[in-house]
Amino acid sequence: MKKLYTLFLLVIASVSFGQTIYSENFGTPAANTTVANYITGTAPATFQNASPIAYSGTADVRATSVSNIYAGASGGGNVFFTTATAGVFFQIDGINTSAYSSANIQMTFGYLTVTFATVQLIVEYSTDASSTTPTWTPINFANNTSNTWNLVTIPGGVLPSSSTLSLRFKQPATAGQMRIDDIKIFNFNPSCTLVLGTATGACDAVTFNIDTYTATIPYTGGGTGTYTITPSAGTVAGDNPGTVAAGNILINGVPEGTNLTVDVVRGVCSYQSVLTAPACKPINTLPFNEPFPYASGVALGTSQKWANINTGDEILGASGSLSYTGYGASGNSVTFTGTGIDCFTPYTATTSGTIYASFLVNVTDLSNMTATLPAVPTTYFAGLTDAAKNYKGRLFITKSGTQYQFGLDAASTTTNLDATLRNAGDVQLVIMSYDFGSLTLKAWINPTLATFDVLTTAPTLSQVLTTAIADLGGFILRQDSATSTPTIIFDELRIDTTIGGLLTSNQVNAITGLxxxxxxxxxxxxxxxxxxxxxxxxxxxxxxxxxxxxxxxxxxxxxxxxxxxxxxxxxxxxxxxxxxxxxxxx
Known part of the structure; x- marks a missing residue:
């Protein structure tokens, strides 16, 4: 049962320091979407607000570089402004603040500048935006000084009290790429003194089962009355902000993978804390064998061996296994295409010797790979990473007419391509390795396993690195963009510190007479x-x-x-x- 620090439940739309007037987190787009098309989308891939709120502009909504760091970052979609065209804008009409005093109306929004400069995003308001000659008034705020997300706060006395308030965010000609998220307008009440800090989550256990975690929400400014604390999951514990001036609200027993929203209410004072669930997933031991035993349509990131590291379309389970002579297969497989979530699986971090990874891959459809920039579409779709999820070795696909080539590199672009052209629909066996001693990345494509030997079989691709890799402890499946990642079926991932751990024991995968x-x-x-x-x-x-x-x-x-x-x-x-x-x- 949820513990309440009051005898009654008060349900109020909540935001820090008072009553919410307007709030927009831009949902979660499946791909880069123009404002005009996003308006007609279906939740969550659409704007939160409908009529009388109206949206327009030449910017678009994206699910890349999602908001983070600042308290309450929604981490879904955001509005993207580019340097390609001066004056790119995003406009919101129909906001009604007429019931509140201008002195108490405040606004916040998440703000990211990829290339920060002296001149940054232009933010304006108008009360007559629908007129033939509207008046737009600039809103001044402190420029970003880094290329990370920041929460901008506009104090009271700036936005007017109006039934026809409009906001416009506009790209200046001299600035770099910019993004905004989590726009909120609220009425500040001086009697609302509680301040919630950034919530953190700690796993109660890390097993291959569904674990729970504990959320900790620090606060100050308490001891001023009776509060109702209502979490979306779990049980309230910790300090009581009604009687303790500063402390920590705890939410116990939240299921792993369940994001948490906590509403804290005292009269007209309403606050909200949002926490993205931690991944309480264990590190896989070596040798690691992943036959993908997940049902068709099940999101890979919901399994206990894998975790999503961003947002977008899921990598999904697919029925049936890929097969390759001498390489035993079982379970099912996974499939992905275009833009979307990247999935990460951790394994025991290794700092010496050699790491080997092998897998089966079938590029079934290249038609969505279109020539933009560079002229030949190239993307990496799988990679060896360190324990912190940083790419250290990447496997590329480069389209060539109706066929494709594989590439191998430590960098995010490559000219290190296999000359062999391969056909869509053919199953390929890939064996990757990194030798910590020689600083060498290698890849063998479709070796004959009956005679394969890492010492005598020449790699299809190799690269000697100039900077040593300190550790390897993860593997990532990557979905790049709608026009660069083809449709892929991926299966039978195996990782070990010896090639025998991948092939010898796993080749004898069938149990005779089973x-x-x-x-x-x-x-x-x-x-x-x-x-x-x-x-x-x-x-x-x-x-x-x-x-x-x-x-x-x-x-x-x-x-x-x-x-x-x-x-x-x-x-x-x-x-x-x-x-x-x-x-x-x-």
Whole structure:
């Protein structure tokens, strides 16, 4: 039960220091979208406000470089201004502040300048924007001094009390790229003294199950009355701002992956704290084998092995596995295309020796890769990273007519391309490596596994780095843009410090004579037989990749009666050999 620091629940639209007049966080666009098209979108890919609020302009709404750092950053869409055309603007009409005194009307907005300069974004207001010759009044504010997000605050006495207030954000001709987000106009009340600090979240545990986390919201200015604290999830604990002047509000037991909104209300004083959920996901141990045992359509970032590191379209589970001679496959696969979320999986950080990663990839459709700049569309779609998610080795795709080439580089652009042209629809085996001793990145494309040897088989691509990589501890799947990332099916990712850990043990993936029955299971007992009929370790995962059962066979049988109706993946290990099967429970 949620704990309330008062005996009644008061529901009020909330923002710090008073009553909200207008608020807009720009939703979450699926791709770069013009203002005109975004107006007609479907939530969350549209503006929050409808009529009488009206939007116009030549800027667009994007889901890249999302807002962060400042308190309450929504991290979804933002309005983007570019240097390509002077005077690019975004305008909001129909804001009504007539019920409030100008002295108490305040405004905040998130602001990012990629290339900050003396001349920056022009912000103006008007009360007659619909007239033939409207009057626009500049709003002065402190320029950004860095290329990170900042929350701009416009104090009381600047915006007028008006039923026809309009705002305009305009790109000056001499400035670099700019973005805005989280525009809020609110009525400040001097009696509202509580100040909420930036909320933080700490995982209560880090396991392959769905864990919980605790949110901590520091505050000052309390001890002035009775507050209602209402979280969107979890249970309220910690200090009571009604009786304690300064302290920490705690929200316990929030499920991992659940973003948190906390409303704090005292009379007309209303506050809100927003927290993006931490990823309480463990670091995978080496050797790491990912057969992608996730159901079709399930977002990869919701699994326990992977985490989303930005926003946009999800990387999704896909039915069936890719296959390559000598490289065993099981489970399903994942697919992605165009712009969207990048997914990261961590593994034990390594600082010496050699890291190897292998995977299967099928570029099924190149048609969306259009020649913009550079003239030949090139993008990297997978990469080795350090533990902090920084790219250290990238695998590229470069379109060439109706075919494509692979590239390898540590940088974000490359001319280090394989001369072989490859066809859409063909499955490719990629083996990547980095040698900490020789500072060398290598990639083998479609080697013959029966004769493959890292010492004698020449790599398809290689690059000696001038700067050593300090550590490698992650792998990223990347969706670049709508016109550069083709449609890709990705499968059977394996990472280890020895090539034998990737290929030798995993090539013998099938368990001879394996039988799993009945399937579907309706009576609670699953039988698993093989030619050896040795004791087998059985691990069952749900469609999100959460482990729901780990046991060993007894007389070739396991009890699955505790599993709910649905689809699962069963990983079976017998004397060092592993196989994965789909299981249906009825």
């Amino acid at each position: 039988k799993v029955y009945p399937n579907p299971v309706s009576n609670g007992t699953l039988f698993i037989e093989s030619d050896l009929n040795a004791v087998k370790t059985i691990t069952v995962f749900d469609v999100l990749g959460k482990q729901v059962l780990n046991t060993t066979t007894s007389n070739n049988a396991i009890n699955v009666s505790q599993l709910h109706t649905g689809i699962y993946m069963v990983q079976i290990t017998e004397e060092g050999n592993t196989a994965t099967k789909k299981l249906v429970i009825r």
